[in-house]
Amino acid sequence: MTNASPLATAAIRIIDTEADHLARNYDPLPVVAARGEGAWVTDVEGKRYLDLLSAYSALNFGHRHPAIVAAASEQLDRLTLTSRAFHNDRLGVFAAALADLCGKDLVLPMNTGAEAVETGIKVARAWGYRVKGIAPDAATIVVAGGNFHGRTTTIVGFSDDPAAHDDFGPYAPGFVSVPFGDAAALEAAIDENTAAVLLEPIQGEAGVIVPPDGYLAAVREITTARNVLFVADEIQSGLGRVGATFACDREDVVPDMYLLGKALGGGILPLSAVVADEAILGVLRAGEHGSTFGGNPLAAAVGLRVVEMLSSGEFQQRAAALGEHLEAKLAELIGHGVTAVRVAGLWAGVDIDPTVGTGREVSERLLARGVMVKDTHGQTIRIAPPLVIRATELDWAIEQLKVVLEG
Numbered sequence: 001m002t003n004a005s006p007l008a009t010a011a012i013r014i015i016d017t018e019a020d021h022l023a024r025n026y027d028p029l030p031v032v033a034a035r036g037e038g039a040w041v042t043d044v045e046g047k048r049y050l051d052l053l054s055a056y057s058a059l060n061f062g063h064r065h066p067a068i069v070a071a072a073s074e075q076l077d078r079l080t081l082t083s084r085a086f087h088n089d090r091l092g093v094f095a096a097a098l099a100d101l102c103g104k105d106l107v108l109p110m111n112t113g114a115e116a117v118e119t120g121i122k123v124a125r126a127w128g129y130r131v132k133g134i135a136p137d138a139a140t141i142v143v144a145g146g147n148f149h150g151r152t153t154t155i156v157g158f159s160d161d162p163a164a165h166d167d168f169g170p171y172a173p174g175f176v177s178v179p180f181g182d183a184a185a186l187e188a189a190i191d192e193n194t195a196a197v198l199l200e201p202i203q204g205e206a207g208v209i210v211p212p213d214g215y216l217a218a219v220r221e222i223t224t225a226r227n228v229l230f231v232a233d234e235i236q237s238g239l240g241r242v243g244a245t246f247a248c249d250r251e252d253v254v255p256d257m258y259l260l261g262k263a264l265g266g267g268i269l270p271l272s273a274v275v276a277d278e279a280i281l282g283v284l285r286a287g288e289h290g291s292t293f294g295g296n297p298l299a300a301a302v303g304l305r306v307v308e309m310l311s312s313g314e315f316q317q318r319a320a321a322l323g324e325h326l327e328a329k330l331a332e333l334i335g336h337g338v339t340a341v342r343v344a345g346l347w348a349g350v351d352i353d354p355t356v357g358t359g360r361e362v363s364e365r366l367l368a369r370g371v372m373v374k375d376t377h378g379q380t381i382r383i384a385p386p387l388v389i390r391a392t393e394l395d396w397a398i399e400q401l402k403v404v405l406e407g
Contacts, residue, residue: 011044029367029374036063039389041372049372050397052385056204057236057347060263061309062386068266068305075301083292090300097307098273101245102258106281108274109295109303113235113261114150116272119289120198120231120259121154123274125174126283128195132227139195142228144180148205149198149233161205181211183218190222196229196257197222201247204236207380208342208349216251223256229280235261235272240310240387243320243345250344256280266306271299315387319345325391326383329398337405339379348383349376356405369400 011032031049035042039062041049054060061068075090082088095107108123110116121141128139148164149155156164157171176194178185180203190197201216203209223230232255237247239260248255257280261272274281293299309315323345330341330348340351352362359375366373366381373381385394 008045014044029363029372031367031372038062038064039386039393047370049367049370050385050389050393052371052373052383052397054384054386055267056262057239057241057384058262058265059267060240060315060387061266061306062388063267065266065388067309068268068302071301071305072266072268072298075298078297080298081293081296084290084295088295088297088300090297090304091295094300094304094307097304097311098260098264098275101307101310102275103254104258104275105278106276108281108284108289109300110272110274110291111270111293111299112150113259113272114152114155115291115294116235116259116261116274117149117155117198117233118152119274120196120233120257122289123257123276123281123284124196124198124229124231126288127229127280128193130283131279132195134193134195138193140174140176140191140193141195141231142176142178142186142189142197144186144199144203145177146180146203146206146209147177147198147200148203149200180206180209181215183215183222186219187222187226190226190228194226194228196231198231198233200233200237201250202237202242202344202347204347204382205376207351207377208344208347208382210342210344214251216248216253220253220255229257230255231257231259233259235259237344237347239263239306240315240319241345241347241384243323244316245310247344264303264306265299266302268302269299271303273303319387322346322387322389322391322394326394326398329395330383333398333402333405336402346385346387346389350381350383350401352379352381352405354379356407362401362404365404366400369404371397371400 014032032044033041034044039051041051098107110119125139128134143158145160154172156168158175159165176189178189232248234246257276265271327343337353337356338350339353342349352359359379359381363373363375375381
């Protein structure tokens, strides 16, 4: 401690203060971010890091994208919150634009991804009772093993990750889990009480698990034939991340309901949404669901700017092109400290050879070399840079990974 610079001492003090006063539900890597711009973060000591995590895809457009910051700043000078007790002049415009982007009729705005998932569950159950005719309190929803949809008690109740699930029960009934990527198992789980199938088109927290080709198309065919809603959790995978607006687009599949979040808030504030047609979202009646902050004018202004940026297709095209570049670079590491890679657009799961170290250890070594990634499930690191990153920056980051793997 005595040899630490004043700035380093400040970083230690900040970390120690967090340890003393924050609940220990996170174990962050040892960097104290102070400023961000584009794909780069600067810590309190002035050291720069290339951000390859993007706040789990909430920063698809990078840190402080000028167009998004401008929209937020303009709205901050006008109106920030009314609650849904009143109308505001931003919400309807945002809803219309987002509905058009999704090809749907209606938008239900919320704040966080977990709220969007909870809302989707409520809507699916209401549709099951009020439209499909399922007997009261009998509706079920089919989910996939390895899922991560959030951290509410309802959601963790159907998780098979012990860290998310254990010691938080009792749990809500009504969920049936089947293996991810197994369309036959999914079809076998559907019965007369099934209201919906809830899936991540690509499982993010599980390690960027991409299902077999044709799986999403099969889910769409099965759910249509069995009069069951297909609910796609695109909170991490959507809004340009995979080289298309939605991960479902990779198989030309349109679900009945989109669950959106993270990047929808432009990396500035929490914003999520459920998007579906009138025949589905229209089952809700006034007073049955809501949120004090959901649909606030500040979030709506930011969300509108995000939708406008996505409407050009520029970010989707960048993610597709740079994703091919990333995949080629990562493939060269297989057998050299990496056992497998899975890539979808600018999103990759990299499985680290245990002889090299754990995912956490590799993440820490990369941090020391100025690259920010995060581990998951022991041996996997996730790579999800902002879509504004340059190919040369990607190359530099992969070179740092190569050095780390070589020891």
